[in-house]
Amino acid sequence: MKVVCKACQYTSEIHKQTIEKELLRLKNSSTVMADEALYETRLKVCSDCRHLDISGTCMMCGCYVMLRSALKDNKCPKKYW
Numbered sequence: 001m002k003v004v005c006k007a008c009q010y011t012s013e014i015h016k017q018t019i020e021k022e023l024l025r026l027k028n029s030s031t032v033m034a035d036e037a038l039y040e041t042r043l044k045v046c047s048d049c050r051h052l053d054i055s056g057t058c059m060m061c062g063c064y065v066m067l068r069s070a071l072k073d074n075k076c077p078k079k080y081w
Contacts (some may be wrong), residue, residue, distance in 0.1 A: 019056075019064055019066050019067060020066060023066065023067065023070055024070040026070065028069075028073070032071070032072045032073065033070055033071060033072055033073060034069065034070055034071065034072045035072075038072070039069055039070055041081070042065075042069035042076075042081050043065065043066070043069055045062075045076070045080050045081050046058065046065040046069060046080075048075075049080060050076070051078065052065060056076065058076075060078055061077040069081075
């Protein structure tokens, strides 16, 4: 799927495998990750949000919600979580 990043207007092609690979890289680093229950709760909130694009991008900040919600200290730009 082609995605245009709102932050930088860069057009890229991203696949679920790419996001999963990045999640694995983050888990194997010193990055503090959200636990599975928190991650799933955040994804559910995002999936019901009107600002979620079909590509999995938050249209408020331009992030991929699968990545943003995985990091423990991240916050939703609309303060939904």
